[in-house]
Amino acid sequence: MNPQKHIQIAQLFIPSDAHILKGLLEAQDITVFMFDEGFSSLTPADAIAVGGIKIHVPFEQKEKAQQIVDKFYENLKEEDILKCSNCGSTNLKHDYIEHIKYGFINLISAFAGANASHGVRHYKKCLNCGYKN
Ligand SMILES: [Zn+2]
Incomplete structure (x- = not known):
């Protein structure tokens, strides 16, 4: 994996949310790289300390992935209220x-x-x- 060739599109503090998003992206044939997942699974405080779980996708899939991420966040917002x-x-x-x-x-x-x-x-x-x- 070449760090020059992918970009962060999401940052999540809840491991289950990160996995749901990963599943959604992969369902659309988007390659997903997750960072700091292991550490973030310890406690929410640890997750915040390292900046959460980062989700990266290849540059060439960024636009497609961004639409999925936007929809995902919209869903989370709806749940919040x-x-x-x-x-x-x-x-x-x-x-x-x-x-x-x-x-x-x-x-x-x-x-x-x-x-x-x-x-x-x-x-x-x-x-x-x-x-x-
Ligand atoms: Zn009630």
């Missing part, structure tokens, strides 16, 4: 195992053109009432 549908609280805890299961299906479906925004987002637990959103 999610409220508990039971009590309306925004005090939701991310369930990473559920995130991997449902988030991945959701994102893949989105890229396949299917509307998967309903029924596959059960990976936030409300800390107020315990309801799984």
